Amino acid sequence: MRIVVRHGHFAFYSGFEGDIFRFCDYFSTNLVRENDYYTFPNLQGLPRYSIKGKKYGNFTASKNFEGPAPWDVMKANGIVYDVAGAALVPKANFAVRADPKLVEGFYLSATSILQPGALTKAGRRIVSYDGFLIEGLWQLRLNGFGYE
């Protein structure tokens, strides 16, 4: 299963039949269909614009913004999806560390789901990444990252 996180927004792309179901079962979570990918329920249907002072999902938007996609709005408002809390939160809320190791051509994450907003040892905040979740091992192998 491919996982693409863009500015804290999650998109899961099915690679094999049943992989979405098995992911949800293993992580005791739920994913919903959105366009050509699956995502967490609280990310479904987010508009591509925000109005300062008005709720954007669960979060009160800090600016007026219009962009091509919901993740552009999240970037503009400085928010990411908190996997554990199932909510949109300021990325600055996270002090968790993440230092994926380069292994045989990919970066191996210590966790199956890397929380966007996590900080590297160098103090850079990861907000985007692109990789694959290996079923069975539930290992997240990343091709690359995007920092704030």
Added chain:
Amino acid sequence: MGSGMSKTLRATCENGVVTAENTTIQEARVLSSGIGASQGVVILDDERADYIPDTTSDLEETIDQTIALAEAAAEGLSATSSAIGVVGAEAGVAAPALAALQVPIDLAASSLEDVAAALEELKGRLK
């Protein structure tokens, strides 16, 4: 980073305060005087929010008022011209002398009627 598409929302504005989706649009630019209550749209493009009022009804109202004014003035001038004719005749003023007074008044009244007609036609062409 704009999308090239922008987002348009129905909005209202009064005293410079723009409202859309039951929320005050903070930092919105009001592309009108923004004082009187109006309806229109707010356009979100990247970080900009611009409010544009729908002025069609305002314009129609202004045209109607101007037509009424022109027609009233034309009527008044016509009445004045008639009165001059009556009073002058009773006072024994020669017809040519009366005509010299009445003709310019009648011309002015006619011009105002033409203006009213032109405005009526303009109103009909408003999109």
